[in-house]
Amino acid sequence: MRLPSFEYLEPKTIREACKLLAKYGPEARVLAGGTDLLPKMKSKEITPRYLIALKSIEGLDYxxxxxxxxxxxxxxxxxxxxxxxxxxxxxxxxxxxxxxxxxxxxxxxxxxxxxxxxxxxxxxxxxxxxxxxxxxxxxxxxxxxxxxxxxxxxxxxxxxxxxxxxxxxxxxxPNPLPKSGSVYLKHTVRQAMDLALLGAATMVALDGKGACKDVRIALATAAPTPIRALRAEEVLRGKVIDDALLAEASAAAVEEARPRSSVRASESYRRKLVGVLVSRGIAQAMSRARAAGR
Amino acid sequence: MKQTITLTVNGDEFQLAVDPRRTLLEVLREELHLTGAKKNCNEGECGACTVIMDGKAVSSCLVLAVQARGKKIETIEGLARNGKLHPLQEAFVKHGGLQCGFCTPGMIMSAKALLDKNPRPTEDEIKTAIAGNLCRCTGYVKILESIKAVVDGKG
CATH class of the missing domain: 3.30.465.10 (Uridine Diphospho-n-acetylenolpyruvylglucosamine Reductase; domain 3)
Known part of the structure; x- marks a missing residue:
């Protein structure tokens, strides 16, 4: 399948790019790597009249x-x-x-x-x-x-x-918090070239006594958008994290996730994954935090 | 409206008038008649269209030809020199790293991009480099053997 027609614009400055985007509104799309945009255009899922390429704008690749x-x-x-x-x-x-x-x-x-x-x-x-x-x-x-x-x-x-x-x-x-560690766990069927059935990022910062000073949990494919699992974070924040607390936090994350069933995985399977990945991720982030010098 | 671009392909410079909606893959195949890179999934999933652009392996079906303006492109056709195959090509022949051959140009270009940067990769690094190249025939073992043979100097 070939790409549908469009006008290709290659502004030299960000200002010019923004002006073009403002002018053409929903008829325009910004083109960076193109790896998501071009397949969607080939399948006619979207057919923008203008592509605004960023590639000729100096100083964006760093x-x-x-x-x-x-x-x-x-x-x-x-x-x-x-x-x-x-x-x-x-x-x-x-x-x-x-x-x-x-x-x-x-x-x-x-x-x-x-x-x-x-x-x-x-x-x-x-x-x-x-x-x-x-x-x-x-x-x-x-x-x-x-x-x-x-x-x-x-x-x-x-x-x-x-x-x-x-x-x-x-x-x-921003600079990571002192004595903190972060991990991202991605559950897929294949080892490469696959979308997440569920993704979970966790960040744990420990205080001097080894209690959880701060924590953040964010999930992919667990809702219509990437989300924070704020209630699960609340369960852990300020406490010494043990297995019981971890179980409580992952149950809270399962509760607040809003996954959908799709050809790739069912809602109930994704909910189970939320619990598993959050508890595994928090444990791994904690061991990284313990190992962190800063 | 067509735009004029210059591409350096396998060392030769080409001036081409291309429609912005043509991908690099389409221009290589249809304008320059370099049909080694294959048009297969056409959405960046299979790796059959892999070429090297400014030293990096890319899916040429995901690059607009106008975005490749001024770039150096390497395709499978540029590997053999004076009738002599590239060591990777020789190794794929010697070690049977192919069956139907459809994925082979992409597979070899991915391997070349890796070895150009890292002549002594680990097996894991080789696997990562070709993870985006699907082969439906071989089960990958002989492909890995072929690439490893070049790494070990036993091409």
Whole structure:
């Protein structure tokens, strides 16, 4: 199947890109890696009249760390570059590990982290780890830009909080909390090239006495959007985590998940997975937190 | 409206007028008649269209030709030099790393992209590099043996 017709626009600046996007509104789509967009266009699921390619805009392909600013991932940084980045491995290893669990080399060399977020599918693997790390999205627009917490970004399947003419240009990941660890667990049928039947990211920060100082849990494919399991977090926060508490927390996560049945898995199976992955993930994040020097 | 692009394919420079909706794969196959890269799933799932773009393995069905403007593209047709096969090609022949051959160009390009960067990969690294290349015939064992033979210098 071939692509339907469209007009290809290649602005040189972000400002110009935002203006084009504002002008053409829902008739336009932003093109970064294209690995989600082009297949959807080939199948005629969407047929935008304009594609606004970001590739000729200077300074969007980077992964950078500065102590004061945290880790910053530019809109054109690919999954493969995140996977191979020494600074990601040092500062936020969970992001590189998550990228390793996604797609294939030849897709990861094209696909971007920002694209995975902006496509906003329920199974977006990059969403849960970025949510537990408290990431923010730098959003440019024809007017004033803004910094949007990833928390409030997902509004429905394929729906984001981006307004007219707004483009995500950067993902900002703050420094992880002291004595904390994060993991992303992805349950799939195949070992590669597969979507998550369920994905769970967990972050645990411990205090001096080994109790849970802070905790975040985020799930993919557990609801129409990636979600935080806030009630499960409440169960754990401030407490010494033992097996009984872990069971209580995972039961709370199972309760607040809203998965659907699809050809890939039933709702009840996904609910079971929520419990298993949350409890396994918290245990693994805790052992990472114990091992963390900082 | 067609746009003029320059592509360097297997060392040769081509100026082409392409419709923006043509993928790199379509331009390679239909304009340049390089039919080694296969059009199969056409959605980035199977790896049969894998080529190397600026040193990186990519699914050419997911790249617009206009996005490849100015890039260096390597395809299976560029591997043999002066009638002599590339060591990976020789190893696939010698170790029977193929049956029907449909996935082979993509498989070899994925392997080449890996070995160009990392001449001594572990078995896991090889498996990761070809995880996006589906083969329905071989069960992958002989493909792995072929790539390992090159790594071990026994191509």
């Amino acid at each position: 992964i950078d760390y500065q102590p004061g600013k945290g880790l910053r991932i530019g809109a054109l940084a690919t999954l493969e570059s995140v996977r191979n980045s020494p600074v990601v491995k040092e500062r936020c290893p969970v992001l590189g590990e998550t990228a390793s669990l996604m797609a294939s080399t030849q897709v990861r060399n094209l696909a971007t982290v920002a694209g995975n977020i902006c496509n906003a599918v329920p199974s977006a693997d990059m969403a849960p780890p970025l949510m537990v790390l408290g990431a923010k999205l730098r959003v440019s627009s024809p007017g004033k830009g803004r910094l949007a917490p990833i928390q409030d970004f997902f509004q429905g399947p394929g729906q984001t909080a981006l307004g007219a003419g707004e483009i995500v240009t950067e993902i900002v990941v």
